[in-house]
Amino acid sequence: MTTVEWRGGKVRFIDQTKLPLQEIYIETAEYRIVVDAIRALKIRGAPAIGVAAAFGVALAAASAVSAETVEVEARRAADLLGSTRPTAVNLFASLHRMRRVLDQHSSRPSAELRHALLDEALRIYKEDVDACVRIGEFGATLLERGSAVLTHCNAGALATAGAGTALSVITTAAREGKITRVYVDETRPLLQGARLTAWELVKAGIPVTLIADSSAGQVLRTGRVAAVITGADRIAANGDTANKIGTYPLAVLARRHGVPFYIAAPISTVDLQIATGEDIPIEERDGREITHWNGVRVAAEGVDVFAPAFDVTPHDLITAIVTDAGIHRPPYAVSLPGVRTTP
C-alpha cells in the first residue's frame, strides 16, 4: 500500500474516501486532480498533503504545454495547492520549498527547472519516509511492554508517504513486543479512525478496539490505556498543537487520569513562525459532513452546523512531542527550536 508516490511521470495515490471497502488507486498527470484530491480528502494527513503538493507542482511543470509556460504553470499550481486546506503547515512548508526552487531556477532552461522541481519533490517525499522511521524509533522508547494505547483520527501510513507518525510509534513498539492493543476513536465526522487507522492496524496484525469518540473518557477513566498518542497538523513554537477535532478533549481527559499524552509529527509540522496555538488557522468543513451520511440526510432539517476540522491542544497538556529530531519535552519553546535539524 502506497499513499502517494511519483511513478512514471505521474502521481499515484490511494483514494482514502473509498477505504476500507475499496482499495482504489488513482494515477494522474494532471495537477488539478491532485488539488481536488486534497480538497476532497482523497489524500489527507498533514505530511501526505505536503508530499502530494510538491508532486503537484512537479506535475504542473512536467505537463506545461510549452517551455515558456513551465514556470508560470508551476507557480499557478503552487497557488492552487496552497488554497486547498489552511491548517496543516506541511502543505505550506512544501510549497515554500518548491517556490524557492522556482526562484533559484527562474532564468534556467525549462528542462532544468522541471528536473529541479521533481528533484525537490522527491527529496520531500524521501525525507518524509525517513522521518516516519525515526519518529517510530524515538517514540517507541516512550512505551513499556504490555501497553495498550489510544489514538485518534489517522496518523498512519495513509497520513504520510512513509509508515506514519503516531502509528509509526505504535507499529514500531508493536514489533518490539510492547503493544497489547490499540483503542481507536472512530473520529467523526469522516471516520478516519474507523475506516483508516483500524484498517492499517488490522493489516499490521495489532489488536484493535474501535470506540465512539465519546467513549474515550470511559476508556481513560477505567485505566485501560497506558498512553494516548496522536499526530499533528501544526505545532506552534510554544508546543500548542493543532490536530483533528477531538484531540483537545482527549488531552484534557488524559491529564485528569494521569495518562501521558504524546504528539508525533515530522519536524516539518513545527511552525516556528507561529508563537502560540491562538494563531493557527482552523479550517471549518462543510456542515453536510455532519448532517448527511453518504449523501442522505440524517439530522433534523433547519439546524445550523459548527464543524471545525481541528482543535488546538495547549502545550501544558502535552507530555512530550516526538519528531524525527528526537523527543521534545517541555518547555517546548526551548526544546523545539533547540533540536531542529532542518532549516
Place this chain on the structure above:
Amino acid sequence: MTTVEWRGGKVRFIDQTKLPLQEIYIETAEYRIVVDAIRALKIRGAPAIGVAAAFGVALAAASAVSAETVEVEARRAADLLGSTRPTAVNLFASLHRMRRVLDQHSSRPSAELRHALLDEALRIYKEDVDACVRIGEFGATLLERGSAVLTHCNAGALATAGAGTALSVITTAAREGKITRVYVDETRPLLQGARLTAWELVKAGIPVTLIADSSAGQVLRTGRVAAVITGADRIAANGDTANKIGTYPLAVLARRHGVPFYIAAPISTVDLQIATGEDIPIEERDGREITHWNGVRVAAEGVDVFAPAFDVTPHDLITAIVTDAGIHRPPYAVSLPGVRTTP
C-alpha cells in the same frame, strides 16, 4: 407529538428509530411489541421507558386469554420488560410499583386487578408529565437572559411522557426569552442529538447548532455557552450520574472552562439504593452500532468494539441536579434525600 400514551386500550408510541425522516406511530395491544420497542430503542429515554413499561404490564393484564392468567401474564410481562435495558432506573422503579399493585390485588377478581394496574400505569404517566413541567420551571431559574447552552443526546419530550427533562428546562427558559441558541452534540453512535433533540428544538423555534461530539471541547473553550445541561439515566445517592456515553467528558470540559454543568431528571431517576456511581450497571451495546451504518459496514473488518451506552459523571463535576422536587446542590448525599417528595 406524543412519545408514549394509553389510547383505546392500546399503547401508542412514536418509532424513534425512524425520526426525523419519518413520523411513524405504532399502536399495539401486544405487550411483547413494547418489550421489543424498548430493546430496539424505538422507545428510549429513561422516563419514557419507565412509562412504557408500566403500560406494558397493564397491556399484558388486559390481553390475558383468561381471568386466571391475568396475574401470571402481568408478572411475566414485568420480568420481560425488566430485562430490556439495565441502566435507567426509572424502568425498575415503574416495574416495582406495578408489582406492588400485583401483590396488593393478588386475591382480588381479575377485572379489579386489571383496573388497578392500568390506574397505576396512568398515574406513572401523569406523574411524569407533571414532573417535566416542574423540572422546566425549576431549571429555568438557573439560566440568565442571553444564554446559549449545550446539551447531549435527547432529554426532550421524546425521552419522557411530557415535555422532557433537560429540554423542558431549555424550552421553558426559551419561553421566558432567555435562550439564544442550543448547541446539540450529535451523540454517536445512534445520533439522538442530531435526529431527535435537533428535531424537537427546531419544532420549538429555538436556534440549533449541531456539532460532532468531539467539537464540544472547542465550543466550551471558546466561551460559546453559558451552561451545559443533560438528562440522566440513574443518579446514585451521592449524586454520581449515569447518562449517555460522552456526558462525563462534557462535565470534565465544562469544569475546566468554568461553565456550570447541570443534570435534569425526575426524582424517580434518583436511586437511593445505590451509594455511588461505581455500582450503576452500564449497558454495553452491539458493536454493529459503531461498525455499521444502516446495515452497511463502515469500519475496517477485524476490529473489536467497546460500546458502552452510558458513562458516569462523578458528583463533584455537577453544579446542580434539577428534579421535580427542586434544585439540588452539593452535597447531594444530603440534598437528594432531603427534598425527596415521592416514596
